[in-house]
Amino acid sequence: MAAMSKSNQPQAVALAACAYALSADGEIQLLPAGEFHAVDGRPHDAPCWLTDAAIAEKLIADIAARANPLVIDYEHQTLLSAENGEPAPAAGWFKSLRWEDGVGLFATVEWTERAIAYIDAGEYKFISPVIAYDKATGAIKKLINAALTNNPAIDGMAEVVARLTAEFNPQENLSMEIEELLRQLRWMLNLPTLATQEEILAELQKGIDQIKQGDGEAIAANTLGIVGLSQARATDIAALTAKLDTATAALTAAQTELAALKAEKTEAEITGIVEAALTAGRLLPAQKEAAIELGRANLTALNKMIDGATPLTALTGTQTGGKAPAALADPNDSVAISALAQKYQAEELAAGRTVNAAQAVQYVLSQSH
Numbered sequence: 398m399a400a401m402s403k404s405n406q407p408q409a410v411a412l413a414a415c416a417y418a419l420s421a422d423g424e425i426q427l428l429p430a431g432e433f434h435a436v437d438g439r440p441h442d443a444p445c446w447l448t449d450a451a452i453a454e455k456l457i458a459d460i461a462a463r464a465n466p467l468v469i470d471y472e473h474q475t476l477l478s479a480e481n482g483e484p485a486p487a488a489g490w491f492k493s494l495r496w497e498d499g500v501g502l503f504a505t506v507e508w509t510e511r512a513i514a515y516i517d518a519g520e521y522k523f524i525s526p527v528i529a530y531d532k533a534t535g536a537i538k539k540l541i542n543a544a545l546t547n548n549p550a551i552d553g554m555a556e557v558v559a560r561l562t563a564e565f566n567p568q569e570n571l572s573m574e575i576e577e578l579l580r581q582l583r584w585m586l587n588l589p590t591l592a593t594q595e596e597i598l599a600e601l602q603k604g605i606d607q608i609k610q611g612d613g614e615a616i617a618a619n620t621l622g623i624v625g626l627s628q629a630r631a632t633d634i635a636a637l638t639a640k641l642d643t644a645t646a647a648l649t650a651a652q653t654e655l656a657a658l659k660a661e662k663t664e665a666e667i668t669g670i671v672e673a674a675l676t677a678g679r680l681l682p683a684q685k686e687a688a689i690e691l692g693r694a695n696l697t698a699l700n701k702m703i704d705g706a707t708p709l710t711a712l713t714g715t716q717t718g719g720k721a722p723a724a725l726a727d728p729n730d731s732v733a734i735s736a737l738a739q740k741y742q743a744e745e746l747a748a749g750r751t752v753n754a755a756q757a758v759q760y761v762l763s764q765s766h
Contacts, residue, residue, distance in 0.1 A: 409442055409529070419521060419524060423507070426500075426503050427524065427543065428453075430448060431448065432445040433447075443530060443534070443535040448537050452537055453494075456539070457494045459539065460494055460540060461492070463492070465696055465697060467490065467543065468489075468542050469489040470488055470542065470545075470669070479661045484669050484753075486511075486670075487509060488511070488545050489512050490507050504543075509677075522547055524544070526540060526542075527542050528540060529541065575644045579594060579641070583597065586600050588600060601638050664693075667689055668689065670700065671685055671689055671692065671699075672753065674688070675754035676754060680703065681732070682734070682754055683735075734761055737761045738754065738761050741757045
């Protein structure tokens with residue numbers, strides 16, 4: 398196990414709302430140049446937040462190396478979905494970043510039609526990137542995602558931010574603790590500085606076995622490389638071994654929890670993409686489960702399939718004046734049901750009400766009886 402410097406500072410996560418004018422022209426400013434703070438004084442655990450050319454270069458490379466673009470959602474719903482169970486539709490996606498000296502970091506965004514309408518109407522004013530930063534310097538270390546918001550200090554986000562911060566640090570902190578234990582054991586057992594964890598544990602067990610078989614007072618120096626190792630010393634070694642095992646188990650548990658959190662986040666992202674596609678008419682309700690399964694297997698393939706789908710055109714005129722018919726000619730005709738459901742969603746949206754795909758389908762079916 399490679400040694401880890403104790404000078405490495407753990408990272409924290411924050412919502413860094415930026416009060417830049419939003420436009421639907423495809424480019425937004427994510428971060429300013431230099432040192433900056435939130436209007437409420439954050440960060441409280443670092444001297445400031447910091448972005449410069451070197452930091453921006455690493456952020457740009459990190460995003461460019463990703464297989465998938467980062468999402469811009471509404472009001473950080475991607476992070477909140479696991480808590481409130483609501484879908485997290487995307488407002489846009491970005492993967493291309495550029496740095497402008499003295500100004501800041503910019504992103505080229507592919508907005509959804511709904512987001513463009515909101516921005517053009519002035520219904521959303523702020524961009525709120527989710528960032529990870531070094532607590533010692535405030536340097537931005539990672540861009541996680543971003544959100545359109547009018548309320549940067551969102552109620553209930555403290556627990557989400559704390560959870561994300563924990564995701565970035567458990568392995569580092571536990572690894573440092575384990576490495577310190579290994580260093581002490583190597584010294585105690587007179588082993589080489591590069592002795593592995595398995596070699597240390599084997600040597601410890603050898604010493605414990607010899608002590609159990611001996612008189613409990615002394616063990617020959619060439620047995621463990623320790624002169625006058627007594628029963629008390631053996632007890633100390635056993636305690637250190639137990640602590641090492643406990644720390645290793647904690648590291649494994651943290652890795653398992655991190656994997657589960659990442660899986661939950663991915664599931665919420667897939668659900669949001671599929672729900673948005675249903676609303677836009679790029680998927681039929683009957684295709685929902687298959688699309689979710691595709692996203693779980695290959696998120697890139699799901700995005701390509703939806704991007705290449707032609708939106709179904711809602712019925713523009715019917716004998717019932719745009720309302721659902723009294724009875725469907727074929728209650729199993731999913732195309733007709735989907736078309737009427739989309740028309741109903743569009744009418745409700747024009748009236749200022751949002752209806753999801755499932756509600757729209759239920760309405761059409763209820764009107765057909």
